[in-house]
Amino acid sequence: xxxxxxxxxxxxxxxxxxxxxxxxxxxxxxxxxxxxxxxxxxxxxxxxxxxxxxxxxxxxxxxxxxxxxxxxxxxxxxxxxxxxxxxxxxxxxxxxxxxxxxxxxxxxxxxxxxxxxxxxxxxxxxxxxxxxxxxxxxxxxxxxxxxxxxxxxxxxxxxxxxxxxxxxxxxxxxxxxxxxxxxxxxxxxxxxxxxxxxxxxxxxxxxxxxxxxxxxxxxxxxxxxxxxxxxxxxxxxxxxxxxxxxxxxxxxxxxxxxxxxxxxxxxxxxxxxxxxxxxxxxxxxxxxxxxxxxxxxxxxxxxxxxxxxxxxxxxxxxxxxxxxxxxxxxxxxxxxxxxxxxxxxxxxxxxxxxxxxxxxxxxxxxxxxxxxxxxxxxxx
Numbered sequence: 113x114x115x116x117x118x119x120x121x122x123x124x125x126x127x128x129x130x131x132x133x134x135x136x137x138x139x140x141x142x143x144x145x146x147x148x149x150x151x152x153x154x155x156x157x158x159x160x161x162x163x164x165x166x167x168x169x170x171x172x173x174x175x176x177x178x179x180x181x182x183x184x185x186x187x188x189x190x191x192x193x194x195x196x197x198x199x200x201x202x203x204x205x206x207x208x209x210x211x212x213x214x215x216x217x218x219x220x221x222x223x224x225x226x227x228x229x230x231x232x233x234x235x236x237x238x239x240x241x242x243x244x245x246x247x248x249x250x251x252x253x254x255x256x257x258x259x260x261x262x263x264x265x266x267x268x269x270x271x272x273x274x275x276x277x278x279x280x281x282x283x284x285x286x287x288x289x290x291x292x293x294x295x296x297x298x299x300x301x302x303x304x305x306x307x308x309x310x311x312x313x314x315x316x317x318x319x320x321x322x323x324x325x326x327x328x329x330x331x332x333x334x335x336x337x338x339x340x341x342x343x344x345x346x347x348x349x350x351x352x353x354x355x356x357x358x359x360x361x362x363x364x365x366x367x368x369x370x371x372x373x374x375x376x377x378x379x380x381x382x383x384x385x386x387x388x389x390x391x392x393x394x395x396x397x398x399x400x401x402x403x404x405x406x407x408x409x410x411x412x413x414x415x416x417x418x419x420x421x422x423x424x425x426x427x428x429x430x431x432x433x434x435x436x437x438x439x440x441x442x443x444x445x446x447x448x449x450x451x452x453x454x455x456x457x458x459x460x461x462x463x464x465x466x467x468x469x470x471x472x473x474x475x476x477x478x479x480x481x482x483x484x485x486x487x488x489x490x491x492x
Contacts, residue, residue: 116141116147116148116149116150117148117149117150118149118150118151118152118190119149119150119151119152119190119191119214119454119457120152120154120188120189120190120191121137121151121152121153121154121155121189121190121191121193122154122155122156122157122183122184122186122189122191122192122193122213123153123155123156123157123173123193123195124156124157124158124180124183124192124193124194124195124196124204125157125158125194125195125196125218126156126158126163126164126167126195127195127291127292129195129218129245130156130167130195131171132247132443132446133193133195133216133245133446133450134153134156134171134173135443135446135447136443136446136447136449136450137151137153137450138151138153138171138172139447140447140450140451140454143432143433143447143451144432144447144451144454147451147454147455147458148454148457148458149454149457149458151450151454152174153171153172153173153174154173154174154175154186154188154189155168155173155174155175155176155177155183155186155188155189156168156171156173156176156177157176157177157178157179157180157182157183158176158178159178160178161176161178164176164177164178180196180204180207181207184204184207184208184211184213185211189213190213190214191213191214191215191216191241192204192205192208192213192214192215192216193216193217194208194215194216194217194218195218196218197294197300197301198220198222198223198300198301198302198307199223199299199300199301199302201217201218201221201222201223201227201231202222202227202228202230202231205217205231205234205235205467206230206231206234208240209231209234209235209237209238209240209242210234210238212238212240213240214240214241214242215235215240215241215242215467216242216243216244216245216453217231217242217243217244217245217467217470218244218245219244219245219246219311219312219315219470219473220244220302220307220308220311220470220473220474220477221244221467221470221471221473221474222302222474223301223302223303223307224302224474224478225471225474225475225477225478226478227302228467228470228471228474229471231467232467232468232471235466235467236467236468241453241456241457241462241463242463242466242467243449243453243456243463243464243465243466243467244465244466244467244469244470245446245449246311246312246315246316246465246470246473247445247446247448247449248312248315248316248382248397248445249315249316249319249449249464249465250429250444250445250446250448250449250452251395251397251400251445252401252422252427252428252429252430252440253395253400253401253402253403253420253422254316254320254384254395254403255428255429256403256420256422256427256428257320257386257393257395257403258319258320259428260391260393260405261320261321261386261393265388265390265391265407266386266387266388266389266390266391266392266393267388267389267390267391268364268388268389269321269361269363269365269386269387269388269389270365270366270387270388270389271365271366271367271368271385271386271387272317272320272321272361272365272366272367272368272384272385272386273367273368273369273384273385274313274316274317274367274368274369274370274382274383274384274385275313275369275370275371275381275382275383276305276309276310276312276313276370276371276380276381276382277370277371277372277375277378277380277381277382278309278372278373278375278378278379278380278381279373279374279375279376279377279378279379280373280379281296281335281353281373281374282373282374282376284335284338286338287338287339287340287341288338288339288340288341288347288349289340289341289342290340290341290342291341293341295308295351296338296349296351297340297351298350298351301351303351303352303477303481304331304333304351304352304353304355304373305351305352305353305354305355305371305372305373306331306352306355306371306477306480306481307477309371309373309382310355310357310369310371310477310480311473311474311477312382313369313371313382313384314369314473314476314477315465315469315470315473316384317361317367317369317384318469318472318473318476319464319465320384320386321361321363321365321367321386322361322362322363323361323362323472323492324359324360324361324362324367324476324492325359325360325361325362325491325492326359326360326479326489326490326491326492327357327358327359327476327479327480327483327489327490327492328357328358328359328483328488328489328490329355329356329357329480329481329483329484329490330355330356330357330484330487331352331353331354331355331356331480331481331484331485332352332353332354332355333349333350333351333352333353334353334354334374335349335353336348336349337349352481352484353372353373353374354370354371354372354373354374355369355370355371355372355480355484356369356370356371357369357480357483357484359476380397380398381396381397381398382396382397383395383396383397390407390408390409391405391406391407391408391409392405392406393405393406400441400442401421401422401423401439401440402419402420402421402422403419403420403422404417404418404419404420405417405418405420406418421437423436423437423438423439424436429444429448429451432451449463475492476492479491479492
């Protein structure tokens with residue numbers, strides 16, 4: 113095996129996403145040994161020194177910083193991975209690109225499309241590799257759905273529907289803002305479920321079914337005021353707690369999307385279903401290793417929904433893991449994205465979704481929020 117080229121990673125942020133990304137970097141070379149690049153956990157950056165140091169020691173980073181600007185200045189950093197709250201994505205990504213660093217950014221790209229556009233411009237002007245961590249594209253069952261659609265088995269597509277349901281913000285005693293709860297603060301997050309959960313649904317939908325032309329949406333904020341952790345005082349809540357929208361895709365199909373953090377009993381229910389003239393498919397994150405498929409061409413006596421268990425070696429990514437019948441999980445989607453990013457460096461090709469791809473999702477999110485606010489259809 114030829115000697116691998118090291119790719120020195122500078123990770124900014126040590127929260128939930130910092131852990132998932134770090135795990136991806138640590139595992140990828142073990143299970144994707146043919147890649148020509150090897151990630152090296154060179155440095156992690158966080159604002160709190162003791163916690164950043166602890167994270168570095170736990171995950172095996174060689175060093176740490178407490179100022180992201182210092183990390184970007186370092187000549188031994190090849191790629192900057194942004195795992196910060198959404199309001200910090202743009203400034204960090206633009207600075208990293210201008211310094212000639214590759215940039216990997218957590219989703220959404222930024223709080224708005226307007227804020228996202230300069231990020232796209234910066235990476236394209238600098239000519240640096242870039243990608244956004246919409247990891248559900250890398251669930252093997254969802255990747256297989258993509259292959260089935262591209263094969264033409266579904267025929268003309270009529271409907272795309274998706275939902276993403278959670279229940280963790282129902283309590284009125286839950287504060288907003290600050291570390292851990294910045295997703296409830298519009299200043300940091302940009303929006304609520306639209307930019308957090310629906311952004312995943314929209315990215316997957318565009319990838320599987322093509323672009324979205326226009327949207328009509330409704331949003332609701334169920335708890336109007338919450339204590340803000342920064343001030344200790346009650347403040348107006350300006351994020352969307354729930355959102356429903358329907359849309360027209362460019363291929364003529366209709367879309368229906370729903371997301372909420374107020375669906376008691378659902379911790380992270382992400383489902384999608386696509387109905388075509390000849391066949392349909394559906395997928396559920398709670399059973400992520402299965403893809404359901406209905407083929408109208410089957411003999412009527414045995415026609416019905418079938419459940420495809422995604423574990424065989426000829427299915428997407430699965431030849432890299434265990435023997436048929438054994439499952440993988442959520443964390444593997446990040447290993448897959450790291451592998452695809454490294455492969456893109458090997459082949460000098462883009463790693464989708466790129467910043468420009470993620471800008472398309474941001475534009476849909478903006479249109480959804482504008483439609484709900486104005487109670488009118490909005491073009492994307």
